[in-house]
Amino acid sequence: MPTFNDLWLASPALLLFFGAMAIMLGEAIVRPASKTGFWALALGTLAGSAALTVVIFLGPSADAFGGMLRVDQFGLFAQLVCTLAALLTVLFSDDYLRALNLRVGEYYSLVLFGVCGMGLMCLANDLMMVFVALEVMSISMYVLCALKRGDPRSVEAGFKYFILGAFSSGLMLYGISFLYGATGTTSLPGIGGFFMGQHQGTQATLVAIGGALLIVGFGFKVASVPFHMWAPDVYQGAPISVTSLMSAGVKAASFAAFARFVYGVIGTHSAGFVGVLWWMAAATMVVGNLGALAQRDLKRMLAYSSIAHAGYLLMALVAASTGNASNNPALASLLFYLLAYTFMNAGAFIVLAAFTRDGQDYTDIDSLAGLGKRHPWLAAGLSLCLLSMAGIPPTMGFVGKFYLFSAAIQSGQVPLAMIGALSAAAGVYYYLRPMVWMYMKEGHTEARVAPVAFTALAICGFALLAFGLVPGPMLGLAQTSLQSLIPYTIPTH
Amino acid sequence: MFEAVLFYLFSLVAMVSGVGVVTMRNPIASALSLVVCFFFLAADYVLMDAHFVAVIQILVYAGAIMVLFVFVIMLLNLRDGDHLTFNDIGRRSVVGMGTAGLLAIGLFTAIGQLPVLVPAAIDLDPAGPAYGTIAYIGTAMFEGKFLLPFETVSALLTVAVVGAVVLAKKEI
Numbered sequence: 333m334p335t336f337n338d339l340w341l342a343s344p345a346l347l348l349f350f351g352a353m354a355i356m357l358g359e360a361i362v363r364p365a366s367k368t369g370f371w372a373l374a375l376g377t378l379a380g381s382a383a384l385t386v387v388i389f390l391g392p393s394a395d396a397f398g399g400m401l402r403v404d405q406f407g408l409f410a411q412l413v414c415t416l417a418a419l420l421t422v423l424f425s426d427d428y429l430r431a432l433n434l435r436v437g438e439y440y441s442l443v444l445f446g447v448c449g450m451g452l453m454c455l456a457n458d459l460m461m462v463f464v465a466l467e468v469m470s471i472s473m474y475v476l477c478a479l480k481r482g483d484p485r486s487v488e489a490g491f492k493y494f495i496l497g498a499f500s501s502g503l504m505l506y507g508i509s510f511l512y513g514a515t516g517t518t519s520l521p522g523i524g525g526f527f528m529g530q531h532q533g534t535q536a537t538l539v540a541i542g543g544a545l546l547i548v549g550f551g552f553k554v555a556s557v558p559f560h561m562w563a564p565d566v567y568q569g570a571p572i573s574v575t576s577l578m579s580a581g582v583k584a585a586s587f588a589a590f591a592r593f594v595y596g597v598i599g600t601h602s603a604g605f606v607g608v609l610w611w612m613a614a615a616t617m618v619v620g621n622l623g624a625l626a627q628r629d630l631k632r633m634l635a636y637s638s639i640a641h642a643g644y645l646l647m648a649l650v651a652a653s654t655g656n657a658s659n660n661p662a663l664a665s666l667l668f669y670l671l672a673y674t675f676m677n678a679g680a681f682i683v684l685a686a687f688t689r690d691g692q693d694y695t696d697i698d699s700l701a702g703l704g705k706r707h708p709w710l711a712a713g714l715s716l717c718l719l720s721m722a723g724i725p726p727t728m729g730f731v732g733k734f735y736l737f738s739a740a741i742q743s744g745q746v747p748l749a750m751i752g753a754l755s756a757a758a759g760v761y762y763y764l765r766p767m768v769w770m771y772m773k774e775g776h777t778e779a780r781v782a783p784v785a786f787t788a789l790a791i792c793g794f795a796l797l798a799f800g801l802v803p804g805p806m807l808g809l810a811q812t813s814l815q816s817l818i819p820y821t822i823p824t825h
Numbered sequence: 826m827f828e829a830v831l832f833y834l835f836s837l838v839a840m841v842s843g844v845g846v847v848t849m850r851n852p853i854a855s856a857l858s859l860v861v862c863f864f865f866l867a868a869d870y871v872l873m874d875a876h877f878v879a880v881i882q883i884l885v886y887a888g889a890i891m892v893l894f895v896f897v898i899m900l901l902n903l904r905d906g907d908h909l910t911f912n913d914i915g916r917r918s919v920v921g922m923g924t925a926g927l928l929a930i931g932l933f934t935a936i937g938q939l940p941v942l943v944p945a946a947i948d949l950d951p952a953g954p955a956y957g958t959i960a961y962i963g964t965a966m967f968e969g970k971f972l973l974p975f976e977t978v979s980a981l982l983t984v985a986v987v988g989a990v991v992l993a994k995k996e997i
Contacts, residue, residue: 334972342973349980356987398970438991445984452977458970464977468984475988490992510935537935544931 334397341388341396341403344381344411345451351377352444359437367435371426374440378422378447382415385451393816395457399519402457402592404816406667409809410588413670414450417580418443420678420792424685424785425573431780432571433691434480443577446472450585459508459518459546462589463501466553469585470497473578477570482691489569496562497552504549510542524597543598543605547612550593553586554642557615564623567635572693575631576681579638580674587645587670591663594649595817609650614751616643621759630684631695633762634677637721640759641673647752648736651743660814662743665735667810672720672732672799679717679792683710686781694777700766701775710779711770713789720796722763723756727800735807832872839865852898856891863887874957 339346354377355370362369385408393404422443429435449468456462474497478490512518515526548559555563567575598605620640627633648669651662686707687694704711720729733756740749769775781789799806842865845858863886870879955961966975 353983397973400970400973436991438987441987442984442991445980445987448980449977458974460971460974461977464974464981468977468981471981471984471988475984475991478992481992541931541935 337394338396341394342401342452342455344384344388344415345448347381347384348377348444348448348451351381352441352448355437355441355444359441367429367437368426370437370440371422374422374444375419377444378415378419381447381451382412382419385412385415396455399521400458400461401452401455402520403455405813406663406817407455407588407592409667409813410454410584410670411451413584413667413674414447414454414581416671417584417674417678418447418577420674420682420788421573421577421581423788424682424782427782427785428571428573428685428688431685431688431691432480432693434571436479439476439479442472442476446476446577447581450581453585454588456589457520457592459511459520459523462593463505463508466504466549466586466589467501469582470501470553473574473582476574477566477578479574480571483569485569486571487569489566492562492569493566500549500552500559503545507542507545507547507549510538510545514538514542520592520596540604544608546593547605547608550586550590551612554583554590554645555639556612556642556646557619557639558612560616560619560639560642563639564627564632564635567638568629568631568695572631572681572685572688572695575634576678579634580670580677583638583642583645584670584674587649587666591649591652591666592817595652595660595663598653606650606653609646609653610745610748613643613646613650614748616640616646617752617755618643621755621762624759624762627762628697629695630697630700630766631693633697634680634684637759637762638677640755641669641721644733644736644752644756645669647740647745647748650748651740651745654743654745661735661811662739663814663817664807664810665732665739667813668803668807669732669736671806671810672728672796675792675795676717676720676727676729679713679789679796680721682781682785682789682792683714683717685785686710686779687777689778689780697766697769698775699777699779700769701773701777702770703775703777703779704771706776707779707781709786710781710789713793714770715767716793716796718763718766720800722760724760725800726797728796728798728803729800731800731803731807828872832869835865835868835872839869852901853895856894856898859894860887860891863891876957877959877962878957 351373355373358370358373388403389405389408389412393402395401396403422440425439425443429439446469449465449470449472452465453462453469456465474490474494476490477493478487480486508518511523515523517523517526552559552562567579570578594605594609617640620636620638620643624633624636624640627636645666648662648666652660652666684693684695687699700714703714716727720727723730723733725731737749737753740746740752839862842858842861846855846862849855849858863882867879867882867887870876870882965971
């Protein structure tokens with residue numbers, strides 16, 4: 333039976349679940365009502381969930397629900413990043429959805445369900461739990477992508493994401509069943525212990541296939557090459573606020589679970605898996621950055637940029653599984669970079685959402701023309717986010733990239749870091765191009781940003797600058813978060 | 826021995842009908858192959874002492890869900906010309922088949938390396954006589970460690986229902 337402590341440790345996710353249910357019931361009871369009430373309720377629930385996560389973060393780490401969840405600071409940090417991504421998204425959602433003529437109360441309900449799944453996924457310590465949480469998150473996202481039902485692109489995005497996502501979930505489940513067949517358990521510590529114990533080496537092929545299929549499943553969710561084909565179409569077709577949540581939140585949750593699996597289970601024991609991850613990271617960085625060069629649609633460009641960022645984060649995973657186990661700088665930089673990505677990504681999408689009017693998104697690069705003159709603050713915000721994505725000081729993105737690459741070099745991944753640095757340098761071109769349009773071209777596209785959305789943009793900008801100039805405390809927090817993460821396969825002697 | 830023979834026989838039928846679901850051109854024939862597949866999977870579950878799962882498989886999948894499938898196919902009212910054709914996939918199918926072939930080779934290698942189970946080595950009662958009963962499953966789900974995944978699945982179903990209604994309803 334669950335104890336009170338179990339419920340307390342899972343309370344951020346539980347609160348989100350109840351909030352989502354309340355919005356759904358409210359939608360049925362008080363319609364036709366102003367959807368702004370649901371917006372406020374969603375915002376309050378997310379803020380409450382974030383507060384609970386912080387309180388739990390300050391406590392000791394523990395197992396909950398018989399080992400299904402491992403509530404440690406690593407997972408809680410990632411959970412907080414997911415909640416933050418949702419908070420920033422919801423902040424600009426009300427005005428964006430109004431401009432899109434898409435006033436659906438269920439939107440907020442699905443967002444909360446999705447974040448509930450993300451949070452559970454960050455803490456999941458059993459492959460069964462990883463899978464169920466991943467599905468809660470994914471199904472919410474499939475529906476949110478297709479929410480603009482009149483727009484064929486949105487429907488296409490939802491359908492494509494659903495079909496491919498269901499397929500990759502199937503492969504992942506298949507992989508879990510192989511690991512279960514080989515080790516007799518689905519819990520991550522159990523599987524890790526199997527590798528450490530005397531059984532090490534037996535049934536190697538089952539483990540190899542199971543692990544490979546799991547990597548396919550995670551690789552799809554984080555949109556890494558060669559499982560990235562869906563990302564540009566889905567990111568482009570989905571409503572802007574959904575794309576914002578999807579690229580930051582889904583990525584953070586998937587990487588948290590992926591890191592737990594790689595670091596905790598396959599880790600240093602399997603050079604083969606690390607080799608696979610190495611190639612995936614290298615290809616993802618190159619394809620993401622080169623693919624973005626040719627894009628004129630900003631959402632599509634940001635989709636390729638999100639693929640490239642998945643590559644940098646994969647590089648951190650490679651470094652984590654080859655480097656020194658204790659006090660691992662690679663995973664700390666992974667957490668820090670996830671946070672940085674959340675801010676810069678949300679900021680960029682808030683500015684893109686400002687162009688939406690009469691139910692239509694305007695995300696072509698030409699809509700940016702002349703923005704610098706007419707809306708200097710919007711232009712400045714977007715520029716800051718783009719500079720941060722490109723990794724130019726003094727932004728948070730620069731600090732994140734710096735620690736990411738130095739962690740990779742420290743653990744001996746020099747060639748991978750070189751590939752990453754070269755492709756990131758090529759990427760500077762497409763991050764700077766929108767700024768040329770904003771400041772050096774004439775144009776007269778309308779842009780309108782509501783005060784709340786502008787506040788969100790200001791938060792993003794402030795965080796990017798503050799953590800860029802004074803990264804110490806946040807980086808220290810990321811490093812302390814790691815000490816609770818147990819590597820199951822690395823013998824402690 | 827006899828049980829092992831039955832197990833592989835049932836599995837073979839389940840696999841053949843599974844292939845049938847994908848290759849049949851007539852949707853009704855596909856759906857009926859799926860029913861056959863479900864039934865023989867249920868038979869396999871019985872042989873693995875999972876009686877409760879077997880019964881649920883028949884009731885829920887072969888019963889309720891298949892009826893829904895067939896109803897939907899009937900409602901769509903397909904004519905002969907509407908049957909699915911695979912001509913438009915073309916070159917991409919080569920890549921798909923190549924990948925699937927690689928996966929199949931990997932799977933066969935993995936399965937080939939497993940120790941062959943001699944019937945005497947099969948433990949028919951892996952967790953005592955209660956294994957597979959409703960009481961056993963209920964305890965594992967509600968008092969054991971599977972409580973949280975079980976409850977999360979109910980959240981998952983809620984999300985799926987809400988999502989389906991949001992996307993399919995005419996006026997929201």
